[in-house]
Amino acid sequence: MSNNDASTTNTPPTNFIHQIIEQDIQEGRNGGKVVTRFPPEPNGYLHIGHAKSICLNFGTAEKYNGECNLRFDDTNPSKEDQEYVDAIKEDVQWLGFKWAGEVRYASDYFDQFYAWAQHLIRNGNAYVCDLSPEEASEYRGWATKPGKNSPFRERSAEESLDLLERMKQGEFEEGSRVLRAKIDMTSSNMNLRDPILYRIRKQSHHQTGDKWCIYPNYDFAHGQEDAIEGVTHSICTLEFADHRPLYEWFIENLPVPSKPRQYEFGRLNINYTVTSKRKLKQLVDEGVVNGWNDPRMPTISGMRRRGYSAQAVRNFCDSLAVAKTDGVVDMAQFEFFVREDLNENSARAMCVLNPLKVVITNFPEGEVEMMTAPAHPQKEMGSRSLPFTREIYIDRNDFNEDSTLSRKKFKKLVPGDFMRLRSAYVIKAEEVIKDDSGEVTEIRATLVPGTVGENPPAEMKPRGVMHWVSATHGKQVKVRVYDRLFSVEKPNDDDFLADINPDSYVELNNCWAEPELVNAEPETVFQFEREGYFVADRYDHDVTTPTFNKTIGLKDSWVKK
RNA sequence: UGGGAUAUCGCCAAGCGGUAAGGCAACGGGUUUUGAUCCCGUCAUGCGGAGGUUCGAAUCCUCCUAUCCCAGCCA
Numbered sequence: 001m002s003n004n005d006a007s008t009t010n011t012p013p014t015n016f017i018h019q020i021i022e023q024d025i026q027e028g029r030n031g032g033k034v035v036t037r038f039p040p041e042p043n044g045y046l047h048i049g050h051a052k053s054i055c056l057n058f059g060t061a062e063k064y065n066g067e068c069n070l071r072f073d074d075t076n077p078s079k080e081d082q083e084y085v086d087a088i089k090e091d092v093q094w095l096g097f098k099w100a101g102e103v104r105y106a107s108d109y110f111d112q113f114y115a116w117a118q119h120l121i122r123n124g125n126a127y128v129c130d131l132s133p134e135e136a137s138e139y140r141g142w143a144t145k146p147g148k149n150s151p152f153r154e155r156s157a158e159e160s161l162d163l164l165e166r167m168k169q170g171e172f173e174e175g176s177r178v179l180r181a182k183i184d185m186t187s188s189n190m191n192l193r194d195p196i197l198y199r200i201r202k203q204s205h206h207q208t209g210d211k212w213c214i215y216p217n218y219d220f221a222h223g224q225e226d227a228i229e230g231v232t233h234s235i236c237t238l239e240f241a242d243h244r245p246l247y248e249w250f251i252e253n254l255p256v257p258s259k260p261r262q263y264e265f266g267r268l269n270i271n272y273t274v275t276s277k278r279k280l281k282q283l284v285d286e287g288v289v290n291g292w293n294d295p296r297m298p299t300i301s302g303m304r305r306r307g308y309s310a311q312a313v314r315n316f317c318d319s320l321a322v323a324k325t326d327g328v329v330d331m332a333q334f335e336f337f338v339r340e341d342l343n344e345n346s347a348r349a350m351c352v353l354n355p356l357k358v359v360i361t362n363f364p365e366g367e368v369e370m371m372t373a374p375a376h377p378q379k380e381m382g383s384r385s386l387p388f389t390r391e392i393y394i395d396r397n398d399f400n401e402d403s404t405l406s407r408k409k410f411k412k413l414v415p416g417d418f419m420r421l422r423s424a425y426v427i428k429a430e431e432v433i434k435d436d437s438g439e440v441t442e443i444r445a446t447l448v449p450g451t452v453g454e455n456p457p458a459e460m461k462p463r464g465v466m467h468w469v470s471a472t473h474g475k476q477v478k479v480r481v482y483d484r485l486f487s488v489e490k491p492n493d494d495d496f497l498a499d500i501n502p503d504s505y506v507e508l509n510n511c512w513a514e515p516e517l518v519n520a521e522p523e524t525v526f527q528f529e530r531e532g533y534f535v536a537d538r539y540d541h542d543v544t545t546p547t548f549n550k551t552i553g554l555k556d557s558w559v560k561k
Numbered sequence: 562u563g564g565g566a567u568a569u570c571g572c573c574a575a576g577c578g579g580u581a582a583g584g585c586a587a588c589g590g591g592u593u594u595u596g597a598u599c600c601c602g603u604c605a606u607g608c609g610g611a612g613g614u615u616c617g618a619a620u621c622c623u624c625c626u627a628u629c630c631c632a633g634c635c636a
Contacts, residue, residue: 014575041636076635133634143632144563178634188564190632199634218636242565242631266567266629277636319584321574323567326629330572333585343598378598411596420594455594465594529595558596 015322017056017263021064021233030232030258034066037231038092038099039222041073042084042206044277045292045299046091048313048334052268055317057235058097067100069229074107075221077205085206087292091300095310106221107207109228113216114168116224116254117179117197121160125253126197127153128163129180136178139185140193146186147193153182167200170213174200181220183249191246195219223247227256234260237267238324268320269328271489273298279496288500289485295549296485296504306482307525307535307551312341331484338552342525342533347375350386350422350467351513351528351548353479355393357471358443360427363390368473371452373423386514388424391471393512398466399443401432411464413443420462422529426451428460467529469512477513477546479534481506518546525551 025032036057040050061068070092074080089103120126129152131139141147164179166172179198187193197220204210226234234247241264251259274280275298283289283297292299295306303313316337320329363369369388375381394413403414413419418428431444448456456462487501517526520536528534532553540547 039636043636073636079635136634137632140632142563145632146563147632175634180634190564193632196634201634215634217634222636238566239630240636244565264566271572319573323574325567325574327573330585333573336585339597348595373594377593377595409596422594424594426594451594453594462594464596467595527595527597530597531595532597554595554597556596 015265016324017060017233017235017265017322018063020263021060024232025064033230033232034061034064035069035100035230035232036061036066036235037069037071037104037226037229039071039073039225040088041076041080042088043076043079043081044084044281045087045301047275047280047300048270048273048298048303049268049275050091051095051300051313052317052320053235053237054092054095054097055314056265056322058099059318060233060235061100066232068097069101069104069231070099071104071225071229072106072207073218073222073225074105074205074207075216075218076201077203077215078201080206082206087301091304094300094304095314104225104229105207106216106225107205109221109225110208110212110216112228113221113224117164117216117220118161119254120181120197121157121164121179123253124157124182126160126179126181127155128160128167128177129153129194130177133175136196140190141185143188143190149185150180150194153194164198164214167198167214168212170202172200174202176200179214181246181249183246189242189245191219191243192249195246219243219246220250223250223260223262224254224256226260226262227251227254227258230258231260232258234262236262236264238264238326239267240264264324265322266324266326268317269326270298270331270334271328272331272484272486274486274491274496282497283485286497288497295480295482304523305535305538305549307342307523307533307549308338309341309345309525312338315341328490335552339533339555342527342551344379346525346527346533347381347384348373348377348529349384349514349517349526350469351477351479351511351517351531351534352393352395352467352469352474353481353508353511353528353531354396355469355471355510355512356396356399356440356443358392358394358427358429358445358468360390360392360425360447361430361444362446363388365390368470371424384514384516386423387470387473388421389470389472392421392468393471393474394421394443394466394468396440399429399440401440407463413466414463418448418456418460418462420451420465421468422465424452424468425449426456426460426462465530467531469514471512473515474512475515475518475546477511477517477548479508479511479548479550480537481508481550513546513548517548518543520546527554530554 038057058068129150178196180194183192185193198214202213293301293305316334371386372383399413425447427445427447429445433442435441483504486499488499491499522541523538525535533551534548537547
């Protein structure tokens with residue numbers, strides 16, 4: 001609630017795109033309407049970078065009472081698949097956005113594009129070129145070296161029209177001919193050196209099947225898609241800035257129904273991860289991670305499985321500047337929003353990750369005392385019951401044999417000293433039992449009567465508080481502990497796999513949780529007190545195989561030593 | 562090297578000629594039956610550099626410097 005108020009109306013513009021929009025509205029441009037679109041190519045899964053674009057496009061439409069379309073830019077069948085179409089729709093919905101009307105596809109407009117291609121030819125603005133890809137590249141020149149005209153550039157409109165139709169009929173091989181715009185082979189903008197409009201691809205398409213064997217390029221499609229849909233502000237990332245003159249050239253030279261404008265903003269980069277589609281795909285294909293929705297992946301489906309809430313992802317994206325700088329946002333900034341949301345909304349529970357048995361010698365065997373604890377320390381979220389028994393588990397890390405450690409600095413169980421069991425008694429460690437190898441296997445302790453909900457006398461003041469679970473009434477659960485996928489801020493570009501964090505995934509099979517936890521609905525996030533946030537796995541969790549993924553640890557300001 | 566963009570605290574960033582917002586991180590301190598949360602406090606005489614215009618410049622001008630993007634029949 002608190003974070004989103006700012007994005008309703010009447011607030012001053014927060015970024016340069018909103019400034020432009022407000023000016024457009026003031027000048028009555030587009031009849032005061034604002035229409036945006038999120039236009040992914042269905043060739044991979046959406047990631048955190050896309051989330052920023054989604055939040056910007058949908059958020060902008062929302063802010064100005066406009067609409068935002070979801071449109072698949074499916075102009076290259078050789079890279080695309082229905083699997084990605086479905087996953088992308090699911091991700092956008094999970095984030096909580098609703099697109100205007102039906103989902104759109106660039107392929108819905110292929111007939112129109114073809115007619116417009118003929119229009120350009122007739123007006124002397126396009127021609128069929130027979131240069132091979134290698135020759136075309138040579139003719140195009142170099143950034144500092146002007147290109148030269150294709151020998152087919154002055155071919156008659158009639159001939160080009162005929163050739164284009166025959167390309168469409170499948171008469172020619174892939175790569176043998178293309179349709180090009182006739183602009184300027186000497187332009188300092190490479191995109192204007194007679195860009196390719198259509199190329200031959202004898203492949204079936206996930207939406208149009210085998211209807212087409214020629215497909216438009218990005219540049220000959222995107223602006224026209226926007227124009228057809230009445231998009232007013234076409235927001236894309238910085239690398240498309242060089243394409244804007246071409247975008248405008250098509251809008252000017254074609255009888256399009258509206259005149260959209262393109263604006264570019266800086267793409268989101270975060271440290272300790274990668275977001276290039278190529279690298280993410282490699283991680284999946286080489287089995288470095290367990291699929292696109294592995295909880296370590298920066299994909300939306302990965303973050304979802306990790307336990308990050310849609311609201312946290314959105315709050316993070318909204319906190320980001322929309323500007324033209326290309327910086328790298330600190331992962332800590334993202335983690336802040338994840339914790340902020342989870343702290344506010346997740347129920348508390350206790351789960352011991354590395355069990356160490358404690359026997360309360362002055363508590364009768366077989367007896368069960370039910371403790372009650374609030375589900376949330378600050379918010380009213382109900383309460384839970386915790387069975388307290390003679391044998392309990394505490395975390396191995398909460399015990400230390402060294403009783404000389406400073407009481408103030410070391411808030412853990414040490415022999416002869418007192419500790420508070422969260423929501424239960426204060427206990428005192430009396431005896432340490434070890435096995436032959438010297439490893440501590442059990443602690444024998446005594447409880448201080450009357451300390452449930454009450455403080456003990458000053459001389460019995462506990463060093464600190466620790467979580468616990470009944471050894472006889474708790475449930476054994478599986479916990480998957482995740483950490484950052486990469487151990488360095490900026491994974492090496494050439495060999496990024498070498499920078500994988502070897503400890504990014506650890507599976508713990510002997511964890512003990514308070515009983516109710518096994519009944520949790522999949523995708524529910526809990527705060528395991530003193531440990532962090534954990535989500536019941538979306539796919540693998542159920543009563544018989546309780547499985548939790550570590551979402552993120554609690555902030556830890558305890559400086560060791 | 563031709564073109565397009567960008568440079569403000571460790572990171573993100575506001576600022577649009579009137580004397581450097583905010584968030585993250587960090588560091589102090591308080592509360593606390595989570596070393597969490599919460600609360601309080603500290604954190605740029607400085608805005609990539611050098612000149613100039615101006616009563617006044619992060620904001621305007623000039624020249625440098627650094628970084629990113631463009632030479633797919635990818636998007």
